[in-house]
Amino acid sequence: MFIEVDATAKEPLYGQIRDQIVAGIATGELTVGMQLPSVRALAADLGINLHTVNKAYAVLRDEGYVRMKGRSGAFIAEADDGDRRARALSAAEEELFAAALAYRANGGTRGQFLEAAAAQAARAFGTVSTAVAQKSDKARCAPSPSSAPMERSAIANAHS
């Protein structure tokens, strides 16, 4: 999978990296045991500070998504123990609550929020509509052969 960061975005770079790795784990693009690039390699490819990538990996490690194996680097961790998972789910629900408050503060109704939440849940759990995928920056960031017809065509043409 590909991750994309934007230095002009409001979210800090380490947060962007963290979010996309979590999304990759959720969608199965990153599987248990898979090795992530070294801090140096990822920082070099993204052209960002080493400390930023270090921070992203540290956050992922603390949240239980990643394990560090000394000099070998970072690996996608197995689904954690029950307590840590429960805490992570609880934290995600708190974020959902904050999102609902923000939605309401901007004039959205309960029904509208539930519709929007259902659409985002469909994205996250694999039943992505074409319209939602086209709007999604993350879908563009991590193109798979099934979602990048133009790029696949170019590669196929180059092979022929």
Place this chain on the structure above:
Amino acid sequence: MELSASTISYAFTAMAVIIMPLTGVLCALLPFLMPKRECFTVTIPDDAQDHPTIRSYKRAYVTIMLTLTAVLTAAIALAAILSAFAAMIILMGGGLFALCAASYALMFHFRSKVRHLKEAEGWRASGEKAVAMLGDEPMPRALSLKWDLLFLPGILVPLIICLLGYGSIPDQIPGNIDLDGQVTNYYSKSIAMACFPALIVAFVDSILIFGHWQILRSKKGSDPALPAATAWAYGRFANVQTKLLVISGIVLGFVGLAMAASFVGIISLGTAAIICLACAMIVAIGSIAIAAVYGQNGSRLIARVSAPGPMAVDDDRYWKAGIFYVNRDDPSLFLPERFGIGWTMNWGRPAAWAILFGLLAVLTAFIVAVFFLTA
């Protein structure tokens, strides 16, 4: 095996007449071999390549470079016909330098124009995006450094030949030969001199290994607007460039072998010179062909794909004069260059300067060592 003077001069003439136009055509095609998002080292939207003004700039550049190439090639051919070999050598060296100098001079000229056009058209980046690949995506990659172990026979075999055949080496070893086949310089026989072919090969191999390592450590030439296609194309590019390095090292072994064989009298110095010329031609033509087929970062492989809309990133501010990358916040030491085929260094990192001065020191030490060895 003895060769006539005419064979040697024909071989050199053939090399000069072939290499000059090939190099000139490659220099002329450079603007078309760069990634679509770049034009004369300026970041522009992909679809801006079809802008009439951009096309006119590229046409002008190509026309001037091809004219210069034709003139230089004709001059070398004339020198060859007149058997003016000294003039041919001067034209070869001076001509290749002139082609490179003209290419950069024109690049600077059109770079200024493209920057003004970019400002006038309001071409701006939609963000400052960067992309990286995670996981086990089956993308092509550069060859591992382990392949460079294939260089070892090219170092060891000449060494063994010279040491085992030490008794056959004459007290005065023919060292240099002119195009008439006459030996112009001799080297005194010694154990160190017997190791000379292996040492030359080992030194050049170390440069090739460094270049290979540089490619492995380099930032990938990926475009956030087309991450999968550009990652694949760059992977193919890095793969073929490392293959070229490995093949160059193996071919270089034959140069060492030819030198060693001439030292012990198996072949003449003239024959060794022909073999060296042939090896140089193989590597040079291979490099030019790969550059033309793949383009920088493999851009020719995905030439028909473009990402319409604003640029995903515009890092022109880090490219000083369009060719020197200076970014202290970027940890990458090596990255693909902006005008040309290959890689450059991030001059904002102190390590880049350390590498530069280290290479200069090693090169100077090698030249001094060769001077004393052959004195």
